[in-house]
Amino acid sequence: MIPYSTQSISQEDIDSVIRVLQSAHLTQGKEVELFEEAICNYIGCKYAITFNSATSALLGAYAVAEIGVGDEVITTPISFVATSNMLVALEATPIWCDVKLDGNIDERFIERLITPKTKAIIPVDFAGKPVAHEALETIAKKHNLLIIEDASHAFGSSVNGQKIGTFADMSIFSFHAIKPLTTGEGGCVVTDDPAFAAKLRLFRSHGMIKKELWNSDMLTLGHNFRLTEFAAALGRSQLGRVDIFIDKRNEIAAFYDAKFANHKLFSTIPIEKNTRSSHHLYPILLIPELKCHKEEIFKELHERGIGVQVHYKPIYQNSYYKEKFGTTRLEVCEDFYRSELSIPCHQEMSMEDAKYVVKTILQIFQKIQTL
Numbered sequence: 417m418i419p420y421s422t423q424s425i426s427q428e429d430i431d432s433v434i435r436v437l438q439s440a441h442l443t444q445g446k447e448v449e450l451f452e453e454a455i456c457n458y459i460g461c462k463y464a465i466t467f468n469s470a471t472s473a474l475l476g477a478y479a480v481a482e483i484g485v486g487d488e489v490i491t492t493p494i495s496f497v498a499t500s501n502m503l504v505a506l507e508a509t510p511i512w513c514d515v516k517l518d519g520n521i522d523e524r525f526i527e528r529l530i531t532p533k534t535k536a537i538i539p540v541d542f543a544g545k546p547v548a549h550e551a552l553e554t555i556a557k558k559h560n561l562l563i564i565e566d567a568s569h570a571f572g573s574s575v576n577g578q579k580i581g582t583f584a585d586m587s588i589f590s591f592h593a594i595k596p597l598t599t600g601e602g603g604c605v606v607t608d609d610p611a612f613a614a615k616l617r618l619f620r621s622h623g624m625i626k627k628e629l630w631n632s633d634m635l636t637l638g639h640n641f642r643l644t645e646f647a648a649a650l651g652r653s654q655l656g657r658v659d660i661f662i663d664k665r666n667e668i669a670a671f672y673d674a675k676f677a678n679h680k681l682f683s684t685i686p687i688e689k690n691t692r693s694s695h696h697l698y699p700i701l702l703i704p705e706l707k708c709h710k711e712e713i714f715k716e717l718h719e720r721g722i723g724v725q726v727h728y729k730p731i732y733q734n735s736y737y738k739e740k741f742g743t744t745r746l747e748v749c750e751d752f753y754r755s756e757l758s759i760p761c762h763q764e765m766s767m768e769d770a771k772y773v774v775k776t777i778l779q780i781f782q783k784i785q786t787l
């Protein structure tokens with residue numbers, strides 16, 4: 417089976433983890449700091465604060481932005497549930513905005529959702545394609561809102577050479593096993609704001625600071641959301657190859673773009689020329705007439721060794737959210753969910769694999785066309 421995404425672990429990665437396992441510090445040593453420094457250098461941001469997942473990083477970012485009871489936050493339903501879950505964990509209300517045909521939040525609909533309770537906008541760079549930062553920033557400035565970007569898909573994505581992580585007030589990356597760069601489980605928040613950075617460090621580690629000798633002080637309520645030293649070593653080793661990973665995914669994506677151009681039964685998502693996408697996912701979108709065949713297509717692709725997946729069921733469709741907030745229905749989100757399939761696109765694939773994926777997909781759609 418060719419999975420839709422997978423990790424890439426080299427001997428160098430393994431060696432760097434073993435080196436740390438054999439050292440004195442499995443946690444709270446120098447590795448986390450070195451990894452954070454390397455992230456800042458790569459992204460071009462001032463502060464990187466690692467966490468043990470993007471979910472805890474999201475909770476940290478929302479908490480230090482002082483999102484809390486009764487606040488409203490405008491976000492996208494086309495994401496992993498954690499984007500909204502961590503708002504609910506702070507007793508804030510996610511206000512879901514419809515998306516565009518590329519799966520990113522539709523900035524045209526945001527202003528009408530703003531109320532006096534609105535605190536922030538939380539966009540997601542779906543599949544690694546950057547959101548419309550300029551438009552979002554204009555709205556945020558006008559209404560005095562924060563932008564907290566769930567960039568879990570977009571480590572290494574950039575616009576005009578400027579990396580994702582430098583546009584929003586805070587940006588969150590995931591280092592889950594199948595994300596663009598992995599530490600097994602892990603995540604981080606990047607920001608240029610020293611106050612957010614300091615608060616995030618406290619939030620991550622019990623709200624405590626060291627004073628002198630045995631004396632420490634707890635200043636705020638915190639958690640233990642720290643990344644281990646060996647996870648950080650893996651991350652730093654991976655970071656050395658992340659551009660090679662992204663180049664490989666771009667090569668496969670360009671091959672798919674060419675082979676699938678102007679197909680009558682499905683479309684792909686174009687990436688603008690000034691933009692580099694991490695291509696965490698490569699989505700194809702079925703035409704409306706084919707949506708009732710999606711199950712069949714999904715099953716047949718799996719039977720033929722192509723591990724497609726669907727991203728995402730709109731968050732508001734989950735039972736928990738229906739019970740808590742009632743029924744929501746956003747037109748483009750509904751269509752997007754019914755039409756989307758993520759096909760394999762990752763650095764562990766050979767061009768032979770990519771050719772097999774293309775050939776099989778074209779055959780399956782050919783068959784459906786003649787039904």
Ligand SMILES: *Cc1c(COP(=O)(O)O)cnc(C)c1O
Binds near residue numbers: 471496499566601
């Ligand atoms: C993967 C993902 C998360 C959660 O990341 P974890 O590191 O698994 O906690 C959050 N948001 C989005 C958009 C994701 O894709």
